[in-house]
Amino acid sequence: MKTTGGSEEAKRRAGERAAELVKDGTVVGLGTGSTAAHAIRALGQRVEAGLDIRGVPTSYQSADLAREVGIPLTTLDDALPDLAIDGADQIVGFDLIKGGGAAHAREKLVDSAAERFVVVADPSKEVEEFDGPVPLEVLPSARRPVAEALEGLGGTPELRAAERKDGPVVTDNGNLVFDCEFGRIAEPADLADDLASIPGALEHGLFVGLADTILVGTHDRVEERRR
Numbered sequence: 001m002k003t004t005g006g007s008e009e010a011k012r013r014a015g016e017r018a019a020e021l022v023k024d025g026t027v028v029g030l031g032t033g034s035t036a037a038h039a040i041r042a043l044g045q046r047v048e049a050g051l052d053i054r055g056v057p058t059s060y061q062s063a064d065l066a067r068e069v070g071i072p073l074t075t076l077d078d079a080l081p082d083l084a085i086d087g088a089d090q091i092v093g094f095d096l097i098k099g100g101g102a103a104h105a106r107e108k109l110v111d112s113a114a115e116r117f118v119v120v121a122d123p124s125k126e127v128e129e130f131d132g133p134v135p136l137e138v139l140p141s142a143r144r145p146v147a148e149a150l151e152g153l154g155g156t157p158e159l160r161a162a163e164r165k166d167g168p169v170v171t172d173n174g175n176l177v178f179d180c181e182f183g184r185i186a187e188p189a190d191l192a193d194d195l196a197s198i199p200g201a202l203e204h205g206l207f208v209g210l211a212d213t214i215l216v217g218t219h220d221r222v223e224e225r226r227r
């Protein structure tokens with residue numbers, strides 16, 4: 001499984017704490033990445049012990065893991081999540097950059113549809129100001145105009161290359177991914193609006209105003225912030 005660094009122990013603590021928040025008879029958004037995977041495994045153990053939930057996966061990764069640990073799956077067509085649990089690449093306050101696993105389009109759909117969105121992370125994800133690249137899922141035929149639009153916004157887009165395949169990453173939805181450097185992002189909400197208006201850029205990885213709770217695992221505890 002791809003991991004974006006940080007302490008695995010801290011991620012496990014955060015994931016397990018998030019799994020404790022899930023109530024019987026509810027629908028849970030299942031995020032993507034190594035930290036969300038800890039939550040999914042912990043939920044699997046609770047299901048084995050009798051917890052009745054259904055999961056809405058955000059990727060092949062989370063769907064496969066949920067099946068493996070015995071969590072019944074559903075879709076947004078059938079039910080909206082009571083709670084979604086997902087990781088992040090950078091966190092500023094309650095805003096996030098996501099998409100390190102190229103799953104941010106479905107993650108944003110599921111996380112924003114949830115009644116409550118809980119972010120799980122290790123301390124390396126918390127930063128003063130966003131300075132990481134912003135991932136964008138892009139229609140394959142829109143690669144050039146989207147790159148030009150991103151440059152027009154002052155960004156430096158780079159097509160994400162696949163690690164174990166020649167050529168670019170292709171998302172679960174059959175699209176491409178740009179990672180776009182903007183340097184320090186002082187006004188994420190303004191940039192999010194600009195990115196959302198680019199034709200052919202299907203979804204960007206800035207999650208502004210969506211998270212309700214941030215759980216940051218450390219070496220010996222979990223720090224919780226609620227909005």
Ligand SMILES: O=C(CO)[C@H](O)[C@H](O)COP(=O)(O)O
Nearest residue numbers: 033034035087099100101103
């Ligand atoms: O946004 C994501 C996938 O698209 C992940 O949630 C994000 O990359 C964090 O991953 P990890 O928990 O492995 O550090």
